[in-house]
């Protein structure tokens with residue numbers, strides 16, 4: 381704008397130079413385009429794919445299914461135990477769905493005090509920044525345990541009933557016949 385000598389020069393008064401419009405449009409597109417991309421929500425944390433492997437690797441040696449190895453009377457491999465009230469009065473919880481800052485589990489994995497930190501300092505186990513953030517997000521999203529994928533029932537599938545009476549009692553043949561049917565007719 382230093383090139384303006386006339387006081388009332390149009391582009392100077394408006395502070396806008398039409399010849400720079402494409403550059404301005406590009407700048408706006410960059411600013412708002414990337415903001416829009418950043419606003420896209422990441423997919424929900426998956427317990428089976430992201431959290432269980434993490435807990436299994438860093439916590440289950442002391443808080444898993446093996447009763448003799450269990451520490452602090454805490455079991456983190458089943459939701460019944462991990463979400464149960466604790467303490468003599470049953471007024472403490474290790475996981476409070478939706479509230480990581482009140483969840484003992486999150487406070488322990490982020491503690492600055494080496495005496496409280498989990499996994500314990502001497503265990504040679506560690507959680508990095510990203511893993512802690514993932515656990516935080518999982519608690520924020522409800523700290524939901526999913527059954528192990530091997531135990532999730534396969535969705536019920538309806539066996540097709542072909543127009544022609546089936547020649548077989550095996551329902552698998554009904555699927556094959558349903559596929560072949562359009563060609564036969």
Ligand code: HEC
Nearest residue numbers: 438439441442451452454466474484485488498499500503
């Ligand atoms: C090497 C064994 C070991 C490992 C691995 C370990 N812990 Fe612990 N944990 C302990 C012991 C021992 C205690 C009981 C003493 C204490 O409270 O510090 C405990 C206690 C806790 C408590 C407090 C329970 C309560 O009643 O308040 C929480 C929460 C916890 N652990 C979470 C975790 C998590 C989450 C991990 C994995 C990221 C983990 N721990 C890994 C040994 C372990």
